[in-house]
Amino acid sequence: MGDNNEEIGKNPKIDSQSEKFEILEKLNSQEQKFDEFAKKLQSIEESVSKIPxxxxxxxxxxxxxxxxxxxxxxxxxxxxxNKKELKSEKRFALKHVFKNVTSLEEGGLCISEEEEHFNVKW
Known part of the structure; x- marks a missing residue:
């Protein structure tokens, strides 16, 4: 058997049908992979050509x-x-001058005229 393997290695001809079939299968497989790569490359080239x-x-x-x-x-x-850093603050002062303070009753209600500040009536 050892002599037979040596003879196959030295002989450029392939002796058995199974070895021929195996080599053909490998070649077909490689050819299919090559075809797949070629199709993918062609698809990529078409996509790239469409880019304006x-x-x-x-x-x-x-x-x-x-x-x-x-x-x-x-x-x-x-x-x-800046909006986060600034704190907006609106201020105003209400003033009223009371007349006839002596006629005011303790606990009585005093009503003044309305004033508007920043669109709010006070």
Missing amino acids: KFDDDEKKTMMKFEKQLESLEKTMLLNNQ
Whole structure:
């Protein structure tokens, strides 16, 4: 048996049908894989060819818009930070001059004219 293996290794011809069949199967398998890769590559090439190409003017316009967008985003962020830092506060003072204080009764009700401050009546 050892001599037979040595003879097959030395002999360029393949002796058995099963070895021929096995080699054909491997070749077919490799060919199928190659075909699959070729189809995938062709599909990718078709997809890439559909991507629109920009000319120089379009690129400049896109860059300009991107810069403007970045600037607006920065401005919005700064405004939001400033709003958080600032605490709005509205103040006013109500004043009323009482006349005839001697005629007022203790526990009695005193009503003055309405005043409006910041769209609220006081």
